[in-house]
Amino acid sequence: MNWVLITEFPQELCFSENGMLEMELEGRKFTLAKWAEGYYAFAQKCPHASGRMASGYINAQGQVVCPLHRYAFDMKNGRNTTGEGYFLKTYPVETRPDGIFIGFKPNSFF
Ligand code: FES
Numbered sequence: 159m160n161w162v163l164i165t166e167f168p169q170e171l172c173f174s175e176n177g178m179l180e181m182e183l184e185g186r187k188f189t190l191a192k193w194a195e196g197y198y199a200f201a202q203k204c205p206h207a208s209g210r211m212a213s214g215y216i217n218a219q220g221q222v223v224c225p226l227h228r229y230a231f232d233m234k235n236g237r238n239t240t241g242e243g244y245f246l247k248t249y250p251v252e253t254r255p256d257g258i259f260i261g262f263k264p265n266s267f268f
Contacts, residue, residue, distance in 0.1 A: 159262070159264075160261065160262045160263075160264055161252070161259040161260070161261050162259060163257050163258075163259055164181070164259060164260055166256060166257040168253070168257070168258050171192070173190075173192050176212075176215045177191055177193055177216050178190065178192075178214075178216070178222070179212060180210070180212045183260065187202040188200065188201060188260070189212045189222075190251075191222060191233055193216050197251045197253060198222075198234065198248070198251060199248065199249040199250075199251045199260050200222065200231070200236060200246050200247060200248045201246055201247040201248075204224040204226065204229065204244075205244040205245060205246055206224065206226070206229055206244050209224040209225050209226035210225065211224060211225075211246075213225040214228075216233075217230060220232075220233060221233065221239050229244060231244075234248065236248040249261055
């Protein structure tokens with residue numbers, strides 16, 4: 159796993175009101191979410207029909223809901239909790255004393 163620094167200063171991240179923002183690091187685009195004091199990272203686009211996940215919302219169970227057809231996904235493991243059988247790519251995020259890091263598998267561009 160290649161750990162890449164997202165920021166040394168998490169308080170300076172500009173999340174939208176829905177708790178999400180789109181980012182690009184090392185050529186990889188992803189969505190970063192903040193929910194219940196934790197950080198989650200997952201694909202920029204929905205696996206169903208490419209809805210922009212950052213334009214959706216996070217429901218009361220902490221699942222990200224796509225803005226297009228409202229399929230919901232577990233932000234930790236990408237499981238499609240509304241049961242349509244899709245899988246949202248997720249990335250590990252670690253909060254360390256020196257910042258927030260995202261883990262990319264080597265040679266993985268998805
Ligand atoms: S594009 Fe996301 S639910 Fe259809």
